Amino acid sequence: MFKWLWGGKTADxxxxxxxxxxxxxxxxxxxxxxxxxxxxxxPLPNFxxxxxxxxxxxxxxxxxxxxxxxxxxxxYFGVIALASVYVIDIxxxxxxxxxxxxxxxxxxxxxxxxxxxxxAFDRFKKLLYRTTLTAxxxxxxxxxxxxxxxxxxxxxxxxxxxxxxxxxxxPFTLYHLASLVFVPPLLGLGKxxxxxxxxxxxxxxxxxxxxxxxxxx
Numbered sequence: 001m002f003k004w005l006w007g008g009k010t011a012d013x014x015x016x017x018x019x020x021x022x023x024x025x026x027x028x029x030x031x032x033x034x035x036x037x038x039x040x041x042x043p044l045p046n047f048x049x050x051x052x053x054x055x056x057x058x059x060x061x062x063x064x065x066x067x068x069x070x071x072x073x074x075x076y077f078g079v080i081a082l083a084s085v086y087v088i089d090i091x092x093x094x095x096x097x098x099x100x101x102x103x104x105x106x107x108x109x110x111x112x113x114x115x116x117x118x119x120a121f122d123r124f125k126k127l128l129y130r131t132t133l134t135a136x137x138x139x140x141x142x143x144x145x146x147x148x149x150x151x152x153x154x155x156x157x158x159x160x161x162x163x164x165x166x167x168x169x170x171p172f173t174l175y176h177l178a179s180l181v182f183v184p185p186l187l188g189l190g191k192x193x194x195x196x197x198x199x200x201x202x203x204x205x206x207x208x209x210x211x212x213x214x215x216x217x
Contacts, residue, residue: 015194018194019120019194021193022057022190023057023077025189026056026057026077026081026186027080027081029053029186030053030054030081030082030084030085031084031085031088033048034048034085034088034089035088038088038092044175044178045172045175046143046175047179049179050082050085051135051139052135052180052182052186053081053182053186054077054078054081054082054109054110054113055109055112055138056131056186056187058078058109058110058111058112058113058114059113059116059117059127059130060116060118060119060120060190061117061118078109079107079110082106082107085103086103089102097149098150100149101145101146101148101150101152102149105146106142108141108145109139109142112138112141113131113134120190120191120194124187124188124191127187128183131183132180132183139176139177140173142176143172143176147169148165150165151165
């Protein structure tokens with residue numbers, strides 16, 4: 001059963017299947033992260049897995065075979081994976097104007113990460129640098145955008161009010177940047193999954209091992 005779940009008939013099928021598993025795991029982590037945050041289980045405010053997962057999946061070019069549904073899932077992962085976040089927000093908090101900024105902020109992070117188009121076969125150090133930098137940029141963009149949303153919805157409508165909102169946001173952004181610790185293990189999981197044995201044809205001399213008549217004498 002494990003072999004059926006983890007492997008395939010060919011190296012190509014095995015790789016596609018493992019990438020599919022990786023994507024499903026990322027979707028699950030996004031939902032779990034939201035639930036843990038709402039339950040107060042996370043040690044810091046804004047400490048979450050959502051942006052790291054979005055960035056790691058979005059930054060990598062993931063091959064999932066010739067299946068059109070899976071190609072669409074990879075392409076629109078940001079929207080589909082965040083469906084759980086949308087549902088959980090509505091169930092726990094009900095409709096709120098700030099969602100227009102938080103939800104669009106996550107999508108914006110996804111779009112930024114898709115600009116990377118990194119190969120999962122690149123060196124881990126290179127991938128870690130690019131994905132961590134992208135996640136940091138994504139967090140800053142997200143926090144700037146959502147803080148602006150808070151100012152629009154509840155802040156004093158003046159330049160002083162806007163500055164006050166951004167100053168108040170600084171500690172939460174620093175907490176949010178602590179979420180970068182999730183990038184290395186997520187990326188490491190992706191790298192682990194591409195370790196697929198690939199059969200390689202080896203050229204062999206047709207005369208290798210064949211002794212001449214003079215040698216046999």
